[in-house]
Amino acid sequence: MIRALILGYGFLGKALAKRLLNRPVEELKIVGLANSKGYLYKRDGLQLEKIKEPLEDNEGFEKGRATELLTKEYIDLLIELTPTNISTGEPGITHIRTALKEEIDVVTANKGPVLLALKELKRIADEKNVIFKYEGTVGGGIPIFSLVNKCLQGDDIISIRGILNGTTNYILTRMHFEGLTFELALREAIMLGIAERNPTLDVEGIDTAVKILILANSIMNLNKNLSDVKIVGVTKVTPEAISAAKDNGMTIKLIGSIEDGELSVEPRLIRLNHPLCVHGTLNAINIKSNVLKTLTLIGEGAGESTVASLLNDIYDVIKERHSKIKF
Amino acid sequence: MKVRLTLGLVDRPGTLLNVLEQIAIHGGNIISIIHNRDRITAGYVPVSINVEFPSSEQLEKAKSSIESIGVPVMESETLEKKVETFLLIGAIDIDLITSTLQNEGARLIGLSLIGSSKTPCLKLIIDTPLEKRHRLLKSLQSVISSSDCLLIREEEN
Numbered sequence A: 001m002i003r004a005l006i007l008g009y010g011f012l013g014k015a016l017a018k019r020l021l022n023r024p025v026e027e028l029k030i031v032g033l034a035n036s037k038g039y040l041y042k043r044d045g046l047q048l049e050k051i052k053e054p055l056e057d058n059e060g061f062e063k064g065r066a067t068e069l070l071t072k073e074y075i076d077l078l079i080e081l082t083p084t085n086i087s088t089g090e091p092g093i094t095h096i097r098t099a100l101k102e103e104i105d106v107v108t109a110n111k112g113p114v115l116l117a118l119k120e121l122k123r124i125a126d127e128k129n130v131i132f133k134y135e136g137t138v139g140g141g142i143p144i145f146s147l148v149n150k151c152l153q154g155d156d157i158i159s160i161r162g163i164l165n166g167t168t169n170y171i172l173t174r175m176h177f178e179g180l181t182f183e184l185a186l187r188e189a190i191m192l193g194i195a196e197r198n199p200t201l202d203v204e205g206i207d208t209a210v211k212i213l214i215l216a217n218s219i220m221n222l223n224k225n226l227s228d229v230k231i232v233g234v235t236k237v238t239p240e241a242i243s244a245a246k247d248n249g250m251t252i253k254l255i256g257s258i259e260d261g262e263l264s265v266e267p268r269l270i271r272l273n274h275p276l277c278v279h280g281t282l283n284a285i286n287i288k289s290n291v292l293k294t295l296t297l298i299g300e301g302a303g304e305s306t307v308a309s310l311l312n313d314i315y316d317v318i319k320e321r322h323s324k325i326k327f
Numbered sequence B: 001m002k003v004r005l006t007l008g009l010v011d012r013p014g015t016l017l018n019v020l021e022q023i024a025i026h027g028g029n030i031i032s033i034i035h036n037r038d039r040i041t042a043g044y045v046p047v048s049i050n051v052e053f054p055s056s057e058q059l060e061k062a063k064s065s066i067e068s069i070g071v072p073v074m075e076s077e078t079l080e081k082k083v084e085t086f087l088l089i090g091a092i093d094i095d096l097i098t099s100t101l102q103n104e105g106a107r108l109i110g111l112s113l114i115g116s117s118k119t120p121c122l123k124l125i126i127d128t129p130l131e132k133r134h135r136l137l138k139s140l141q142s143v144i145s146s147s148d149c150l151l152i153r154e155e156e157n
């Protein structure tokens, strides 16, 4: 049995817990749930159906840092779902580093640690012979890392490009189909909860750049950082420009790309029948490789579908642990 | 790569055969030959040969070999071009753009101004020899970098 701690009980943490409640994973027991105020812990497993919201209202809620659990209690798997911080990577980096050093496997959707400390965290994981997985960090539920690692072994990836931010894609879609201005489409996205109240990271292209970096460093083994990415956001895209594109059977999309070792994020003209041209909040990722040539994946890049990535990583951990007969 | 070589052949039997040999030695594959007999100048017949070479190095070697047998290569023009659309959002000096295109060997085949003077948008359809595309893009980007414009290029297939 794998004893897991969900660290970060916000949107994703709750969505994962709900899924596990409805469809339990046989080999998995959730022993801890933690948020910024403290944690709930039960050595022989929490009864998810009895968890009240907020977490603090549950009997046995301990105020304090969940990292204590990682060092003091017996935990096999950390599911790290605290907010992404792209400047410091914290608190994620500390959580993940602590867990790996304690020989605890880690699954995360938190982009900060993967963006800023991938090398270090992978090294610790290797040294301690533990597993570190982060499928949910890019493209939500789209299984990009698993696909490349498991299905394209022996092929060489030449380029990766895609639409990796659902918020900007929603805005550009509304501009294309309804002729809205950028400002109006953004306001609509905020009202619908698609965009955050502070949408800067999305509309300035930084979120896409972060994902492109994670793909570049992880899949293509590059060693790049944010200053290596040419980043142009979508704030200057006008309805006139979109209508000019439309007249030629095209539209404008925010494309992140790794081509010839160059990383960029910028609005590009794209044919409406191009495989990457998806609408609404959908994401699309196209990879070019030597043998397979070209492959495009399309799916919801955020929201509850991200749970699919978390679950797949969790299953990988369970299977790998089984094969090593560690417990 | 496919190119059109325009050569000044002296109107003497055997010259063309000599040229074709030089092309073949360097791996060139002849697609077509056109004699421009109506353009004979100073004893030369301009001949246009469309050839496919495995690489640009082989093309360059073939050109030197042809010149070394006394046949001038009057023009060497790529047949691989890309027609693509660009959008330029913001106020920009059109002359600056057209002169950049000219300097980089690109041909403007369509130009339209959309939008109001407050939110201008320029649509350019440009025909560029493939090998010059990368440079053209860099030049356009550097021209607009000092302005507040946004250049949007077309995503490849």
Ligand SMILES: NC(=O)c1ccc[n+]([C@@H]2O[C@H](COP(=O)([O-])OP(=O)(O)OC[C@H]3O[C@@H](n4cnc5c(N)ncnc54)[C@H](OP(=O)(O)O)[C@@H]3O)[C@@H](O)[C@H]2O)c1
Binding pocket: A007, A008, A009, A010, A011, A012, A013, A034, A035, A036, A037, A066, A081, A082, A083, A084, A085, A091, A109, A110, A111, A112, A136, A137, A140, A301, A302, A303, A304, A306
């Ligand atoms: N939401 C998505 O669709 C999506 C998709 C892909 C990836 N991600 C990534 O997944 C992660 C989680 O996303 P989310 O949407 O679930 O975020 P969220 O709703 O903001 O939840 C974050 C959770 O982390 C907790 N937290 C914050 N600081 C903490 C600390 N120092 N120690 C312990 N817990 C702490 C918060 O506690 P409180 O409840 O006390 O505030 C909250 O429970 C983020 O890194 C995000 O970028 C999200």
